[in-house]
Amino acid sequence: MIKKSLFAGIIVAGFTLSAHAADKWKIIHAGTLLADAREEVKTEQSIIIKNKNIVGLRDGYITASDIDGATDTEIIDLRDQFVMPGLIDAHTHILGQQEANSREKRVTRSSQYTTLMGVEFGMRTLRAGFTTIRNVGADRNAIFAYRDAVNNDLTIGPRIKAAGQTISPTGGHGDSGNGFRDDIFPHPHSGICDGIAECRKAVRTQIKFGADHIKYVATGGVLSRTATGTGQQFTDEEQVALVQAAHAMGRKVAAHAHGRVGLEAALRAGVDSIEHGSYLDEGTADLFVETGAYLVPTLIAGYTVERIAMERPDFFIPAVRQKALEVGPVMKNALKLAYDKGVKIAFGTDAGVNDHGTNAYELVLMKEAGMPEQAILIAATINAADLMDLTNVTGTIEAGKEADIIAAAANPLEDIGTLMNPTFVMARGTQIDLDVPRPADLFPWPEGY
Numbered sequence: 001m002i003k004k005s006l007f008a009g010i011i012v013a014g015f016t017l018s019a020h021a022a023d024k025w026k027i028i029h030a031g032t033l034l035a036d037a038r039e040e041v042k043t044e045q046s047i048i049i050k051n052k053n054i055v056g057l058r059d060g061y062i063t064a065s066d067i068d069g070a071t072d073t074e075i076i077d078l079r080d081q082f083v084m085p086g087l088i089d090a091h092t093h094i095l096g097q098q099e100a101n102s103r104e105k106r107v108t109r110s111s112q113y114t115t116l117m118g119v120e121f122g123m124r125t126l127r128a129g130f131t132t133i134r135n136v137g138a139d140r141n142a143i144f145a146y147r148d149a150v151n152n153d154l155t156i157g158p159r160i161k162a163a164g165q166t167i168s169p170t171g172g173h174g175d176s177g178n179g180f181r182d183d184i185f186p187h188p189h190s191g192i193c194d195g196i197a198e199c200r201k202a203v204r205t206q207i208k209f210g211a212d213h214i215k216y217v218a219t220g221g222v223l224s225r226t227a228t229g230t231g232q233q234f235t236d237e238e239q240v241a242l243v244q245a246a247h248a249m250g251r252k253v254a255a256h257a258h259g260r261v262g263l264e265a266a267l268r269a270g271v272d273s274i275e276h277g278s279y280l281d282e283g284t285a286d287l288f289v290e291t292g293a294y295l296v297p298t299l300i301a302g303y304t305v306e307r308i309a310m311e312r313p314d315f316f317i318p319a320v321r322q323k324a325l326e327v328g329p330v331m332k333n334a335l336k337l338a339y340d341k342g343v344k345i346a347f348g349t350d351a352g353v354n355d356h357g358t359n360a361y362e363l364v365l366m367k368e369a370g371m372p373e374q375a376i377l378i379a380a381t382i383n384a385a386d387l388m389d390l391t392n393v394t395g396t397i398e399a400g401k402e403a404d405i406i407a408a409a410a411n412p413l414e415d416i417g418t419l420m421n422p423t424f425v426m427a428r429g430t431q432i433d434l435d436v437p438r439p440a441d442l443f444p445w446p447e448g449y
C-alpha cells in the first residue's frame with residue numbers, strides 16, 4: 001500500500017513539473033477595449049494573458065513572436081467586438097431561485113443538493129458575463145463549500161465572496177422558520193439573534209465558519225412570509241453591536257434595508273453597504289455620503305416581484321403580494337435620487353429573486369432610472385470590486401490582475417442592453433463555453449434576452 005502511493009506520487013510530481021514548464025499564453029485581439037470603466041475606450045488593442053493573469057496590454061494586434069518566452073499561445077480574435085472587464089454582481093443568492101412549492105422544498109431539500117443547485121446557477125451567472133459575485137445570505141455549509149471549490153479551481157464558476165447565514169432577529173426578514181410549525185422548523189439557524197450579546201455571537205459564528213463579510217437585515221423585507229412591513233427590525237443598539245463585531249474581525253457589513261428609519265440606523269451603525277435602499281430620501285443620501293457606504297440598488301428584484309404580483313396574483317401570499325406592489329415601483333426613484341446626490345453605487349441584483357443569468361437586465365433598469373452608461377459600468381466593475389476588497393484582483397483589465405474579460409457585439413456606452421447577450425466570457429484565464437441552451441424557468445425572461 002505504501003509502495004503504491006509512493007509510485008503514484010512520483011508520477012504525479014513528474015507530470016506537474018512538465019505542466020508548469022509549459023505556461024498557457026493567450027492573446028486577445030480587442031477591436032474596442034474599455035480596460036478601465038473610468039477611462040476612454042481604445043481601439044485595436046492586444047491583451048496578453050499568462051495562465052490566470054493579465055501580464056500586459058499592447059497597442060495593435062501582436063502575435064506570439066512578439067512576446068519573449070511565450071510558447072503554446074492561443075490568439076483570440078475579438079477584433080469586431082467590444083471588450084471590457086468581467087461584470088461583478090454584489091448581491092446574489094446563488095444557491096436558490098424562486099420556484100413552485102418552495103416552502104415544501106425548504107424542509108425537504110438537503111444542503112448537499114442545494115450546493116449542486118449553486119453550481120448550475122453559478123454557471124448561468126458566469127455565462128451571463130458575471131465573473132465575480134458577492135453572496136449575501138445562504139445555507140452556510142453549502143455556500144462555503146461551493147465558494148471554496150470555485151476559488152480553489154476544483155470547479156468552474158464565478159469568483160465568490162460569501163456571507164454565510166443572513167443575520168436576522170427572531171421572526172425577522174431572514175428567519176427562514178417564519179410561518180412553519182415549530183416541530184417542523186424547531187431550531188433557528190445560526191444567524192438568528194436578539195439582543196446585543198446574541199448579535200455579536202451570530203456574527204462571530206459566521207466568521208468562525210468562513211464568512212468573507214456579514215449580511216444582516218436592518219428592516220423587514222418583501223419576500224418574508226409575514227405581514228410585518230418593511231420598517232426597522234433590529235434595534236439601533238443591536239445594529240451597532242453587529243457592525244462592531246464584524247469590523248473588529250476585519251469583515252465588512254452589508255445591511256438589507258427598505259424603510260428609511262431602519263436604513264438610517266444601519267448607516268449610523270457604520271455598515272459598508274445598504275442593500276435595496278427603497279425608501280431613502282435626501283437626508284438619507286447625505287448620510288450615505290457622510291459615512292461613505294455604498295448603495296446596492298437591486299432594481300431587478302423590485303421589477304421581478306412587482307411583475308409577479310401583477311401577473312400572477314396567487315403566486316405570493318397576500319402579505320407578500322402587498323409588499324411587492326408597494327416596494328417594486330419606488331426603487332428606481334431611490335437610485336436616481338442617490339446617484340444625483342453623489343452616493344457611491346455598487347451593482348447588485350438579488351439574483352435568486354430574478355432568475356440566475358438575467359443579472360444584466362439590472363444594467364438596463366439602472367439606465368431607465370437615470371444613471372449614465374459609464375457610471376453604470378463603473379458600478380458593475382470598479383465600485384463592486386472596491387466594496388468586495390477585490391481592487392487588486394479584478395474590475396479592470398490591467399497587468400497583475402486576474403483575466404476576467406467579457407465581450408459584446410455593440411458598445412455598451414451607447415447601448416447598455418448589449419451586455420444581456422455577451423459574446424465572450426473569460427474567468428481567471430479560462431474561456432467559458434456560451435453555447436448552452438437557456439433554461440426554461442418559472443417566469444419568462446425580460447425582453448431582449
Ligand SMILES: [Zn+2]
Pocket residue numbers: 091092093136350
Ligand atoms: Zn437579497
